[in-house]
Amino acid sequence: MxxxxxxxxxxxxxxxxxxxxxxxxxxxxxxxxxxxxxxxxxxxxxxxxxxxxxxxxxxxxxxxxxxxxxxxxxxxxxxxxxxxxxxxxxxxxxxxxxxxxxxxxxxxxxxxxxxxxxxxxxxxGKIAVLRESYAKAFVRALQQGIFSMIGVHSEVSLELDDRRFLDVSGIAVIIGLTGFPMGRAIVYMDVDTMNKFSAIMLNKDDPAGLEEDEASDTVEEAANIMVGRGVSNINDVFKDKEMRITPPGTIYGTNIRIASPKLTTFRITAETRIGKIYLNVGFAEGE
Amino acid sequence: MDAKLVNPFVDAFTSVMPQMGFQEPKRTKLYVREKNAVSRGVSVIVGFTKQIRGNVVYNMSVDTAKFIASTMMMGMPVNDFDTMAQSAISEMSNMLTANAATNLTGMGFEVDISTPSLTIGENFQVKISDTQYLTVEMDLGGQVVELDIAVDQQ
The missing domain is CATH 3.40.50.2300 (Response regulator)
Incomplete structure (x- = not known):
């Protein structure tokens, strides 16, 4: 738009x-x-x-x-x-x-x-407003977050996600958004990307040197920072409708589907040299 | 986490479910967990913020989710865990969490809840806390609904 x-x-x-x-x-x-x-x-x-x-x-x-x-x-x-x-x-x-x-x-x-x-x-239309004023704040947060945390450039795209499910094999960090508008953000990526991301962030030469849970903990923290930054970008503009984030809930495994009935969701994809990093952000309708 | 914060969730479950046509639920187990929870098939995650922060997971098998959806929809047969059934489970999670939030408010805590995220899959791990948290198993007409509660007072 x-x-x-x-x-x-x-x-x-x-x-x-x-x-x-x-x-x-x-x-x-x-x-x-x-x-x-x-x-x-x-x-x-x-x-x-x-x-x-x-x-x-x-x-x-x-x-x-x-x-x-x-x-x-x-x-x-x-x-x-x-x-x-x-x-x-x-x-x-x-x-x-x-x-x-x-x-x-x-x-x-x-x-x-x-x-x-x-x-x-x-x-x-409401979708355009959500996209321009809210989803785009997360586009900047994802791109800047990836660059500032692991020094990797990314090509970022934003699209309305009308799939019924988000299919995840790997890790998904779910962070709730409260205030206005309500919703949730999910940062997800495959295992290989998670390991590479974490190795770079923790200054390890080889992802094989990561300890158990280290990679997922690192991605969880990174997701928390990026989503937090996205919310700050929004709060900078709309100063009276304070949005907040809930602590992350993290899931990992293969062939997981995440459904968000009744949300208008946007998929933000960051293509990087270590793989694709996704941020899906959904907002409650009718707000 | 503080054990007194569990009651608002158990109370919400025992008071809300009968209003939707279920028998009186019973608390069958309560234990402390350190590790990640393993999904039973359908896990709904809801986040909390403000004076109470954390996450709650409503964890159940697909069969239990279908049973609940069917009961909520006045006994309509639910063969597949389809969009309508998913909406029903989401809605149930919303109601339970909102009711728990009201109970927490009654205890003097200001809380805000996020929208529920419904996750489906086999044997995936759910991490909601870096430290210990509490799991409550509720018996709902012979079906088990697990509540994983990791909330803390700020």
């Missing part, structure tokens, strides 16, 4: 920079910035952003008039008004002009992103 394009309409350069800052590291990308109503209409036609943030006070017209003009071009456009004052009459006239949400300055990152996510859900 592509990023959701956002246009920021505000006559203040500082306010525009602040909004841009709030949206950094998210799946919302500022594609256009307008400092007055005329520019906003022109840039809207040119860029067709999915969402617009609208200031109330503009030099050539107010935010409501500007919204009305853009709404006339596209009745489906999502406009969030960000203004210093917010009262009932502003909300009422704003709604008539096609504004979907109202935020009062100073805005928090959480409020802005939450509002935009809600507005976007109908447009881009």
């Amino acid at each position: 592509e990023k959701v394009k956002v246009m920021v309409v505000d006559d203040s350069k500082v306010s525009r920079a602040m909004i841009k800052g709030h949206l950094a590291k998210t799946n919302f990308e500022v594609c256009a910035e307008a400092k007055n109503a005329a520019e906003a209409v022109a840039l809207y036609e040119e860029n067709r952003p999915g969402i617009i943030t609208m200031d109330m006070n503009l030099p050539d017209a107010d935010g409501i008039e500007c919204s009305r003009r853009i709404h006339a071009i596209d009745p489906d456009v999502k406009i969030v008004m960000i203004s210093a004052m917010k009262d009932a009459s502003l909300v009422a006239t704003g709604r008539e002009a096609g504004i979907s949400a109202f935020l009062q300055k100073p805005i928090s990152t959480n409020d802005l992103i939450d509002t935009m996510m809600v507005l976007c859900q109908n447009k881009v």
Whole structure:
């Protein structure tokens, strides 16, 4: 999925920079910035952003008039008004002009992103939101984690996993996610990859030198670190919805199937020179 | 782990299961384990965090899982441990864990639980603790459901 394009309409350069800052590291990308109503209409036609943030006070017209003009071009456009004052009459006239949400300055990152996510859900779908704002945090965590712990580069891919089962022969470290959204992350790999991973992490030349349980304990700890980092990446953005991780539960054996009924799951694959390392992350639906 | 933390789980099991049409379950065994648990066929892992941290595993054979799923679905025959049966076992684990969490809250602990992960396979190992933990075996209408409980107070 592509990023959701956002246009920021505000006559203040500082306010525009602040909004841009709030949206950094998210799946919302500022594609256009307008400092007055005329520019906003022109840039809207040119860029067709999915969402617009609208200031109330503009030099050539107010935010409501500007919204009305853009709404006339596209009745489906999502406009969030960000203004210093917010009262009932502003909300009422704003709604008539096609504004979907109202935020009062100073805005928090959480409020802005939450509002935009809600507005976007109908447009881009819940799965896209989970993928962009949550699953991708684990993509970075997996790639950076593998590199920082064993110095190995990886090619990482992310896909929606609609299989009913995760098939594991080797090791799977299951870590629960609590808070919002709930779910679980599973880091898994085959025995050969587990042994090589652990040997490198523990500075042993040969995986044969690993003691009993040493390899699985090492992978368990590595998984814990990577999933923890993924959750931190999410908490960095959504500061009020603290996600937490439960201690790991680790399974090993051959031909194990793991089912996660009712979860929307994503499979992240890291291809490395020591084998494939997977991170499957699932989120409870309907949250 | 602290033995007093086992009761909330046993109590949850004995109070929730009869509501779903089972006979009164009985606790048949309680022992300390140091090593990994071995799956009986179907193992559901649920994690805990906040003031109580750890994992609980509901461990049973495929036949027991089918028996439970069938009873939960008003006696509907369950020949294969299929998606519907898996959902039933997941749901049961959810209910038991949520009930145990409520019991823990009643003891003054703040807890959060994860979604259950249902694992199926033969003779795979399940590691939920670096140290000792407790296993409780419950008799449920002649079937055995093992609860592996490794939770600690923070």
